[in-house]
Amino acid sequence: MSKGHLKIIIAVIIFSFSPLFVKLIPLDGISFFWAFSFSGVIFLTLKILCQNRFKELLKPEKSIFAIALLGIATTINNALFFSAIKVTTIANAILTHYLAPFFLVFLAFIFLKEKIEKSSLLALLLCLVGLIILVSPNELSFDNKDFVGLALGTLSAIFFASEIILKKELSPRFRPDTITLWHIFLSVLLLLPFISFTSIISLGILKLAIVFLIGIFVVGIGVTLFVDGLREVKAQQGGALSYLEPLGAVLWGILFVGEAVSLITFLGGGLILFGGYLIIKQRT
Secondary structure, rough: OOHHHHHHHHHHHOOOOOHHHHHHHOOOOHHHHHHHHHHHHHHHHHHHOOOOOOHHOOOOHHHHHHHHHHHHHHHHHHHHHHHHHHOOOOHHHHHHOOHHHHHHHHHHEEEEEEOHHHHHHHHHHHHHHHHHHHHHOOOOOOOHHHHHHHHHHHHHHHHHHHHHHHHHHHHOOHHHHHHHHHHHHHHHHHHHHHHHHHHHOOHHHHHHHHHHHHHHHHHHHHHHHHHHHHHOHHHHHHHOOOOOOHHHHHHHHHHHHOOOOOHHHHHHHHHHHHHHHHOOOOOO
């Protein structure tokens, strides 16, 4: 396992805690995403200022267009995903959202000139089957009423894949925390009109503190580690490893919320872990 694989795995494990707190904190999805992103921006800004690196933030040079696209892709991805959860089942939303690694393989081939590896495709297929098994006890529905949700989830997957492509493209040019601060700050700005500040303020000091800490871990540490890991691994490998996120979310639900564990959980989780193993054994 390379350091790049390890960084992405740690980042994805950090990401997997988010659904747990979405359940526990009484805040709509987009406002929750905005609040912890805002706290992550504050954390990264203070970190960079304390390291006397503020000039880095003022020199995006010729990459300003890619940075802007990354911020837009991040915003649209999350808005579409949370909207999909609103209009269809969580299972439908997760399944379509995690079509992203498949889109990523072909986008990486087109834009990054990455060779499509048979082992990566096999790992992706195993992870997708494992994910389908994991969510199968939930309400999977493909009726006409769920068409909009399925479409939104699939579109979010395209923007999710685009995010990874842009992060991979930018990762050799700038420090990972600088890239993270730029695009998350833009996402915070773009979401301002859609946020319920009344709901955020009404959370109270304790829950606001929890949201702030989530921002530090998810944005300040998780996203930064993910970008840093992409310097060392192929984009398609990073995408495949992202399947560990829904697996982690299921496990945290079992451990902390008392959700039921079954043979299906072990079977689906085992396939995802085996797919992840096929990825990390590859040469980068």
